[in-house]
Amino acid sequence: DAKTTQPPSMDCAEGRAANLPCNHSTISGNEYVYWYRQIHSQGPQYIIHGLKNNETNEMASLIITEDRKSSTLILPHATLRDTAVYYCIVRVAFFRYNFNKFYFGSGTKLNVKP
């Protein structure tokens, strides 16, 4: 299973873009990149996912490099409520047996400061 590497923590000024990097150099062709975040004392919350194209939704943008070995989650205008641990996950899906699971690492603690 592909593993991910993220910096343990990052700071970002409120109103600025937060760019969270993730390395997944062993990702295989049929594995997706997912991002979740976990605000203190809550369960993880889905943010966005992608395979090889850049993706954008109302929460964030996901930029995946052409070789798919790394990606960046972008929060365009960070707010104090975005302070959380952000997890980059490579999702393995076993179609034959129809089960799947997420491997979380330690994530990046994003501190948004006023």
Place this chain on the structure above:
Amino acid sequence: GAGVSQSPRYKVAKRGQDVALRCDPISGHVSLFWYQQALGQGPEFLTYFQNEAQLDKSGLPSDRFFAERPEGSVSTLKIQRTQQEDSAVYLCASSLAFRSPITEAFFGQGTRLTVV
């Protein structure tokens, strides 16, 4: 309900006691996952259900851990003879489908188990 519901939110158990943690997934969700999250760590996979079938229990740390989902809806994670190292937040997640890799999982708020 609107989301994944877990109960109790907090549980204190004496070492050696049995505990049962409940998960109510989102109605209609086929897939259900249990995760264990130690303090300061990311969640770690325990087990996976597709409807009532437990298709993967490779993450269960010992035979003291047992999970069931008898009618394909509510799930219970049972821990027998609890030990201090079982202290953690236990997270439940559900997702709608299982054939596609692109369905996101929705997590509950978790049950914080403290073994004293």
